[in-house]
Each structure stands twice: as structure tokens, then as C-alpha cells.
Amino acid sequence: MTTSELAPLARQLRVDSVRAADAAGSGHPTSSMSAADLMAVLLGRHLHYDFDRPDHPGNDRFILSKGHASPLLYAAYKAAGVVTDSELLTFRTEGSRLEGHPTPRRIPWVETATGSLGQGLPVGVGMALSGKRLDRIPYRVWVLCGDSELAEGSVWEAVEHAGYEHLDNLTALVDVNRLGQRGPTRHAWDLGAYARRFAAFGWHVVEVDGHDLDAVDLAFQEARSTTRQPTAILARTVKGKGVAAVEDREGMHGKPLPEAQAAIEELGGAHDIRVEVRKPAAARALHATRTGHLELPRHEVGDSVATRTAFGQALAALGTARGDIVALDGEVGDSTRAEYFAKEHPDRYFECYIAEQQLVAAAVGLAARGWVPYASTFAAFFTRAHDFIRMAAISGSGINLVGSHAGVAIGQDGPSQMGLEDLAMFRAVHxxxxxxxxxxxxxxxxxxxxxxxxxVRYLRTSRGDTPVIYGPGEEFPVGGSKVLRSSDADRLTLVAAGVTVHEALTAAEFLDREGIQVRVIDLYSVKPVDRATLREAADRTGCLLTVEDHRPEGGIGDAVCEAFGDGSPVPRLVRLAVRTMPGSASPAEQLRAAGIDAESIAAAARLLVEQAVVR
Structure with missing residues (x-):
């Protein structure tokens, strides 16, 4: 498409953004209008994409980080010929795939769900890492950001990481339109303020008038020719560009234009320009192979092995068996044991440093490119990235997250390092x-x-060594559990997971010596939970006592309770959990202080069966 043809295309993108929002009675047309020239130049001159093959390995990747500007994206899809005009006008209506903020669950050309600002660029970093270090295919990653979202810390985690990794296949297009939701942004039209920040992290920066099509085109060419640096194109734009009544006007964010038909006429009327988007060069993805037999490490029953260590060993073995496995860690690989994978497969290992939002976002970006990522850090630190985890679920992203150092059982480090809310957080994710x-x-x-x-898959691991109680041939289906002790004389059931399984088994031995028989269930699958086994235990024993190294809200106790939420008879349910604020102490002291050690479990059981004894 020639430069002279771009201006009518940009006008059409503005008109269609106005029309879509007007038809819906809601949306963000003014935010779309400011970036229409950027989108026109990208679509008509620089994007390489086969819309018939969204999984083409050579496709450029485009992320609309300012996801509220979805009318612009859908208008671009119409110009590319993959969305009809009638579908465009279903924007934001029930059953339409043109949602208020785009998601890949509904639209195959959307790379990742956006709308929670500050996430597009971090995910784009993951995609660019895939292209540079794994796929080794010269596609480009284009991320259209708004200036408001540059206040998010996650953006600067991404900017630093991209600069450190020399991701010259990544371009951030920043639509600096001065106005946010409630008024001016922090730096308004001060492009220099943004330029200094990007440059400080090693980016190549281009400042440009975002409505000068020739200048924008040259900026894009400069980005494509820059080596060993990502490029930030800082485009000074006007919100609501093209319609005098709303241009650079406060109070118009997130609203249809008040006189939509007049605005359409002012913009030149509706048109149906079609763009022949350039196809990518032929490319092959070489990683989608499962290369061998999985040989998991074997241990002797009775050995003491930390589950974090077992995770690292298993991940390294899985990486040997499958070439599509990648690992990421947040600079704690010697603690999470992700370092085992790093030593065996350094080409597929990504150090994300202490930047948990970027850690999860990079995993999402890698998953979108067909890899199977395992991202690990301390369980407590995933709370910083919860919004990224939530958005990963909206994207339908397949990511594996592994949180180590869970619960009070870590011991002396104290409460800042103890994951005590992680089970609740991950259980709440769709x-x-x-x-x-x-x-x-x-x-x-x-x-x-x-x-x-x-x-989204979450595995919780523990810091300390625990006894090996299962043989190497044992199977553990997701959604299942293991009954470790049972008899016809059981008077209650202990339900535990992780470290408390061993405490529950010890408590059961104490009680057995006193003539009190109890059942013990290892509830290793917290979600989905094994309803059938729990219901059978309730029928046989009448009482379930849950024990967890976690806060009482949202963890194992709630998972067990929900197994009876469909109207089936509810047994007596009692919960032992961490209800205090821990300090520093040994692991054994921590478990005792929290009331979840073997002695505390046994004491609770005695009271429940009315067999309390005086000591």
C-alpha cells in the first residue's frame, strides 16, 4: 500500500471505530481514533501476517496492550477482510466475538487478552524471547501501548528485561495522546520524559508526530533496521483525532461520540477499503516435538527428599524427554530447584530476576508461541503477579506455575517468605x-x-525434606486422592496435603495406640478435588478434620467443604489451619505454634471423638 493510500485507510479506521461504539452504545472510540494512523501504517506497510493461518510460525505478532481501544483493532480486522461490516456492528453485544476487550479465546488473531493495562508489553517480551532464542524465526512483535499504562511498574519490568536481552525484534508503539480516563496523564505530551526512561534501559527511541503518516512510516522502517536494541516509537497524538467536537477534550474517555453521524460525515463517511496485508516468509517451527521416553528420578521409600528438589529433578527429566518444555525462574532457582533444568537445558531456561509480573507474562508469551512453560518462584511472591495469572486464564493460556517455600514449615525466615494464601489465590482462578x-x-x-x-496449573512445593511414602510406580491422577489409612472402625477422617500428610500419619499412629482408629486422606489434588473419596469417608466416619499449612480461607478446608455443595449430606467439618501471625522459629516449632503438627491433630481428634485424656 502506498503512502498516499494510508490516509483514507486511517480515516476509515476512525469512522469504523466511531460506528462500532455507537452501535454498542459504549466503548472507547476516542482512544481508538488517536492511534488510527499508527495502525494504518502498520497494517498497510509493515505487518507480515497470514490471516488465513494465524498459527503460521513466521507471522508477526501484534498485541493491543491498550485493549480498551478494541474498536480500532476490529476496524483493522474489517480492513483486512476477516471481519464483515455487519459483524463489526455487533461490537459488545451478547454472543459477539468482538468483546469490549479482545481475547484469544474468541478471536484467532488475538495473541493475548488485554484490558488490564500494563500487560501487553510484558507478554510481548515473552513472544520476542521465543522468536529470538527458541524459534529463531525473524518475525517481529509489535505492541501498541497507551501513555496512561506507562505508569504501571510491570511496563518497566518489561522494558528493562527487553533491553537486557537485546530484543531487536520487539517494537513498542506508544500512543501518547495526553489524556487518560479522568484527565491528563502524568507526563502529558512530554515525549522526552518517556524517551529518557526507555533509553536508560537500552532501547532505541524514535519520537514522532503520530499523525504524520510519512514520519510514522520512517519510524517503523527505523525500528525494523535497528539491531541489538528494542525500539520504542513515541507518537504524539490527539485523542479523538479528526472530530473537532471531541479532539483533545477531557471527559470523553470511554464514551460513544455524542453526534456519531455528524462525526462520521466530518471524517469523510463510511468506506470499505481492503488491505492486502503482506504474508510472512516461509518458516518452520522445530520445537513442537516430544523427543523421547520420560525417565523420572526414583527414590527409596523412607528416603527424605524435599518436594522442591523432586520438582527440579522431574522438570529436568521432562525437558530431556520433550523439546517443547521451557523453564523460567525469578532469581531463586537455587531454592526452587529450577537450576537443575538450567544446567541440563540452558538454551530453554529463562532467568527473569526479581520481577514476578514479567516472569508470568513471559510464560504467557512463550505459551502463545507453542511452548510449554514452567515458571517458578516462592509461593508468596506469586501474589505480586496475581493480575497476570488472572489475565492468563482469560487468555486460555496453558502455563505451569510452581511455588516453593510454602507455609509456616519453611521455618526461621518468617512470615514475609511464607506462602499462606497461594492455594486460595489459585483455586479462585478460572x-x-x-x-x-x-x-x-x-x-x-x-x-x-x-x-x-x-x-493455569499450579504446583505447591515445600522447602524441607519429607519422607518418601510412595513407590515409583504409584499413579496420581489429577482430581484424585490417596487413602493412606482406613478401617471399618474409623471414627473420623484426617484430610491433609503436602507437609501435613506426614503430620496426619504420625497423629494417626498416636491415636491408634489409644484405640482410636482414624482414616487418613492425602488430598494432593486440591482443585479439582476428589469428591467421591471425600463423600465415602464422610459416610463411613461422619466427621472430616482438615489440616493445612495455609490460612483457613480458601484452602484445603474450603475445597473439602465444596465437595458437599451440591445438596449431598454434609458431615461434621473441622479445620486446622494457620490462624496466627508467625514469627521466626524452627519448622517443628512453627507447625506446633500454628496447631497443625501431629500432637495438635491428635488432640483435636480426641476431642472430636470425645476421648480426650488428661496428660
Missing amino acids: DSTVLYPCDAHQTGRLVAQMAGLDG
């Missing part, structure tokens, strides 16, 4: 899987199974 193994063989089996699951 279509998530939450696993909490108690021994090395169980951990290895679950790590391997995670690779084949859908959605």
Missing part, C-alpha cells in the same frame, strides 16, 4: 488446576502430568 504433593515420587508424577493439562 479453570485452574491446583496440586500439592507430599513426597518425591508424587511430585515427579504431577510435574509430568501438568504438561498435558489445559489452563
Whole structure:
């Protein structure tokens, strides 16, 4: 498309943005109008994309980080001939795939769900890493950002990481239109303020009038020719560009234009320009192979092995068996044991440093390119990235997250390092899987199974060594559990997971010596939970006592309770959990202080069966 043809295309993109929002009675047309010239130049001159093959390995990747400007994206799809005009006008209506903010669950050309600002560029970094270090295909990653979202810390995690990795296949297009939701942005039209920040992190920066099509075209060419640096194109634009009544006017954010038909006429009327988007060069993705037999590590029953260690060993073995496995860590690989994978497969290992939002975002970007990522850090630190995890679920992203150092059982480090809310956080994520193994063989089996699951998968590991209680041939289906002790004389059931499984088994031995029989269930699959086994235990024993190294809200106790939420008879349910604010102490002291050690479990059981004894 020639430069002279870009101006009518840009006008059409503005008109269609206005029309879509007007038809919906809601939306963000003014935010779309400011970036229309950027989109026109990208679509008509620089994007290489086969819309008939969204999975083409050579396709450029485009991310609309300012996801509220979705009318512009859908108008571009219409110009590319993949969305009809009638579909465009279904914007934001029930059943339409043209949602208020775009998602890949509905639209195949959308790379990742956006709308929670500050996430597009971090995910784009993951995609660019894939292209540069793994795919080794010369596609480009284009991310259209708004100036408001540059206040988000996650953006600067991404900017620093991209500069450090020399991602010259990544271009950030920043639509600096001065106005945010409630008024001016922090730096308004001060392009220099943004330029200094990007340059400080090693980016090549181009400042440009975002409505000068020739200048924008040259800026894009400069980005494509820059080597060993990502490029930030800082485009000074006007919100609501092209319609005098709304140009650079406060109070028009997120609203249809008040006189839409007059605005359309002012912009030149509706048109149906079609763009022949350039196809990518032929390319092959070489990583989508499963290269060998998985040989998981074996341990002797009775050995003491930390589940974090078993995770690292299993991940390294999985990486040997499958060439599509990648690992990421947040500069704690010696603690999470992700370093085992790094030593075996350094070409597929990504150090994200202490930047948990970028850690999860990079995993999402790698998953979008067909890789199977395992991202690990301390369980407590995933809370910083919860919004990225939530958005990953909206994207339908298949990522594996592994949180180590969970619970008070870590000991002396104190509460800042203790993951005590992670099970609740991950259970609340749509279509998530939450696993909490108690021994090395169980951990290895679950790590391997995670690779084949859908959605967000979370594995909780423990710092300290725990006894190996299962043989290497034992199976642990997701959604299952293990009954470790049972008899016809059981008077209640202890339900535990992870470290508390071992405490529950010890408590059961104490009680057995006193003539009190109890059932013990290892609830390694916290979500989905094994309803059938829990219901059978309730029928047989009448009382379930849950024990968890986690806060009482949202963890194992709630998972067990929900197993009876469909109207089936509810047994007596009692919960032992961490209700205090821990300090520094040994692991054994921590468990005792929280009331979840073997003695505390046994004491609670005695009271429940009315067999309390005086000591």
C-alpha cells in the first residue's frame, strides 16, 4: 500500500471505530481514533501476517496492550477482510466475538487478552524471547501501548528485561495522546520524559508526530533496521483525532461520540477499503516435538527428599524427554530447584530476576508461541503477579506455575517468605488446576502430568525434606486422592496435603495406640478435588478434620467443604489451619505454634471423638 493510500485507510479506521461504539452504545472510540494512523501504517506497510493461518510460525505478532481501544483493532480486522461490516456492528453485544476487550479465546488473531493495562508489553517480551532464542524465526512483535499504562511498574519490568536481552525484534508503539480516563496523564505530551526512561534501559527511541503518516512510516522502517536494541516509537497524538467536537477534550474517555453521524460525515463517511496485508516468509517451527521416553528420578521409600528438589529433578527429566518444555525462574532457582533444568537445558531456561509480573507474562508469551512453560518462584511472591495469572486464564493460556517455600514449615525466615494464601489465590482462578504433593515420587508424577493439562496449573512445593511414602510406580491422577489409612472402625477422617500428610500419619499412629482408629486422606489434588473419596469417608466416619499449612480461607478446608455443595449430606467439618501471625522459629516449632503438627491433630481428634485424656 502506498503512502498516499494510508490516509483514507486511517480515516476509515476512525469512522469504523466511531460506528462500532455507537452501535454498542459504549466503548472507547476516542482512544481508538488517536492511534488510527499508527495502525494504518502498520497494517498497510509493515505487518507480515497470514490471516488465513494465524498459527503460521513466521507471522508477526501484534498485541493491543491498550485493549480498551478494541474498536480500532476490529476496524483493522474489517480492513483486512476477516471481519464483515455487519459483524463489526455487533461490537459488545451478547454472543459477539468482538468483546469490549479482545481475547484469544474468541478471536484467532488475538495473541493475548488485554484490558488490564500494563500487560501487553510484558507478554510481548515473552513472544520476542521465543522468536529470538527458541524459534529463531525473524518475525517481529509489535505492541501498541497507551501513555496512561506507562505508569504501571510491570511496563518497566518489561522494558528493562527487553533491553537486557537485546530484543531487536520487539517494537513498542506508544500512543501518547495526553489524556487518560479522568484527565491528563502524568507526563502529558512530554515525549522526552518517556524517551529518557526507555533509553536508560537500552532501547532505541524514535519520537514522532503520530499523525504524520510519512514520519510514522520512517519510524517503523527505523525500528525494523535497528539491531541489538528494542525500539520504542513515541507518537504524539490527539485523542479523538479528526472530530473537532471531541479532539483533545477531557471527559470523553470511554464514551460513544455524542453526534456519531455528524462525526462520521466530518471524517469523510463510511468506506470499505481492503488491505492486502503482506504474508510472512516461509518458516518452520522445530520445537513442537516430544523427543523421547520420560525417565523420572526414583527414590527409596523412607528416603527424605524435599518436594522442591523432586520438582527440579522431574522438570529436568521432562525437558530431556520433550523439546517443547521451557523453564523460567525469578532469581531463586537455587531454592526452587529450577537450576537443575538450567544446567541440563540452558538454551530453554529463562532467568527473569526479581520481577514476578514479567516472569508470568513471559510464560504467557512463550505459551502463545507453542511452548510449554514452567515458571517458578516462592509461593508468596506469586501474589505480586496475581493480575497476570488472572489475565492468563482469560487468555486460555496453558502455563505451569510452581511455588516453593510454602507455609509456616519453611521455618526461621518468617512470615514475609511464607506462602499462606497461594492455594486460595489459585483455586479462585478460572479453570485452574491446583496440586500439592507430599513426597518425591508424587511430585515427579504431577510435574509430568501438568504438561498435558489445559489452563493455569499450579504446583505447591515445600522447602524441607519429607519422607518418601510412595513407590515409583504409584499413579496420581489429577482430581484424585490417596487413602493412606482406613478401617471399618474409623471414627473420623484426617484430610491433609503436602507437609501435613506426614503430620496426619504420625497423629494417626498416636491415636491408634489409644484405640482410636482414624482414616487418613492425602488430598494432593486440591482443585479439582476428589469428591467421591471425600463423600465415602464422610459416610463411613461422619466427621472430616482438615489440616493445612495455609490460612483457613480458601484452602484445603474450603475445597473439602465444596465437595458437599451440591445438596449431598454434609458431615461434621473441622479445620486446622494457620490462624496466627508467625514469627521466626524452627519448622517443628512453627507447625506446633500454628496447631497443625501431629500432637495438635491428635488432640483435636480426641476431642472430636470425645476421648480426650488428661496428660
